[in-house]
Amino acid sequence: MGAQLRVYRQKISSAKTTKKITRAMELIAASRIQKAKARVEASTPYARAITRAVSAVANNSDTAHPLTTEPETIERAAVVIYTSDRGLAGAFNSQVLREAEELSELLRSEGKQVSYYLIGRKAQGYFTFRNRSSERTWIGGTENPEFETAKEVSQALLTAFNTDAAEGGVDEIHLVYNRLVSMVSQVPVVTRLLPLEVVEGEAETEVTLDPLYAFEPDAETVLDRLLPVYIESRIFNAMLESAAAKHAATQKAMKSASDNADTLIRDYTRLANNARQSEITQQISEIVGGADALAN
Template sequence: MGAQLRVYRQRIRSAQTTKKVTRAMELISASRIQKAQARMAASAPYSRAVTRAVSAVATFSQVDHVLTTEPESSTRAAVVLFTSDRGLNGAFSSSVLKQGEQLAELLRSEGKEVVYYLVGRKSVGYFSFRTRPYERAWTGGTDQPEFATAKEIGDAVVAKFLQDTAQGGVDEIHIVFNRFVSLVTQTPQVVRLLPLEVVDGVDAPSADEALPLYEFEPDTDAVLDALLPVYIESRIYNAMLQSAASEHAARQRAMKSASDNADTLIRDFTRLANNARQAEITQQIAEIVGGADALVPSK
């Protein structure tokens, strides 16, 4: 009984230590998510405005530009996966990787070669463990994104998009990230950045309305060339902020669940320890009574 009681007490101490760690991580994530939500909300209007402007120009200007023209045959596609650098956040990274695999299967079924760009150590570890190739990777700071990183990612994928496919370029750019819905819900989302497919936030004019007129200075190609990197950088940065907020929310939820499980373990092992202690006391009392009875002379 004594050895069993020691085991129970040791497990109680282990669960209490685990609870301290998970509770601290839960509080840290809860404090950081407020700032992440504020940054995400601050960047959203600019990202929507840039997307709206680019979509309107692409739809109503009727110009032939790489930004607005769908290629006759698409043979290569770039997929940017946004995961986390650290774990302990539930299915945050695995859901993105799963969605990326489904997207890759769809693209391959259409006869397209997939080129991967990875953001976060989890995606790098996933590809390295399976010895799968990828073009470039960015690690560090996924929970606190910086615009410089978004610009670097944007420059890399835009350079591939503008490059001829015969020389290693791509015809499409897709991003896969966790979209922040609420503190409870974060959903993996796939967005095709280029070529533009639909007008985001721009309604088509009715029959009695005229199409918007645009004047370009110095010329159309120069304006669209300038809009292309701005559009890509803003969308990628917004996706990074969405992913960061989702990561903190997922980690907070996972750590709360871990703390609750630790409480359950502590309660269960405490009950078992009390039962073992009571059994030990009962056995000791029985031994004492038995010994006392043995010392009593028989009549």
């Protein structure tokens, strides 16, 4: 009985140590998520301004730009997968990888070859474990994205898009990442980045006439300058959304782990008390039995 009591006490100590770790990680994630949400909100006005500028050029000119023109046949498609560098975030990485696999199956069913561009060590480990190849991989900095990384990703994607499919290029580009809906909900999102589908996010509340635009020097040159910037902003915005969703997923997972540790501590404490009470009862019974034997 004493050995069983020692086991329960060791389990209680282990659960308390685990709770301290998970509680600390929960607080760290809670502090980081506010900064991540602030960065997402700060990038929104710039993204909207770029969207309006690209919309103006694309809708008010007859220029057939490669980035805005749908090709007749699509042979190869690129899928950019956003994951994290670390785990302990619940289903954050698994759900975005599952969404990427479903997208890949859909593209292959349409007769398209798929090439992958990976962001985060979890995506890299997923492909390495399955002996699957990828075009490029970027690791580090997923919890605090930097714009330089977004520029590097954008340049790699634009180079592949501007290359003929027969030479290893791609005809369309898709982004797969997690978007923060709320502190308890992070959903995977699939977006086609290229060829460009310009959609203004906010609906117009009033019917207004479109103004007349004059492009200087010409619409094609303006598109050449605007579209790379637009793509960089979209990629960076997806990185910020993924980072914010990761912190929220970590906080949720660590809170669940802390609650489970509390449950274990409570259950093992009850079992330890029962074992201790049984041990005391047994000792008292042995003393009483010994005293009766001496008396007789």
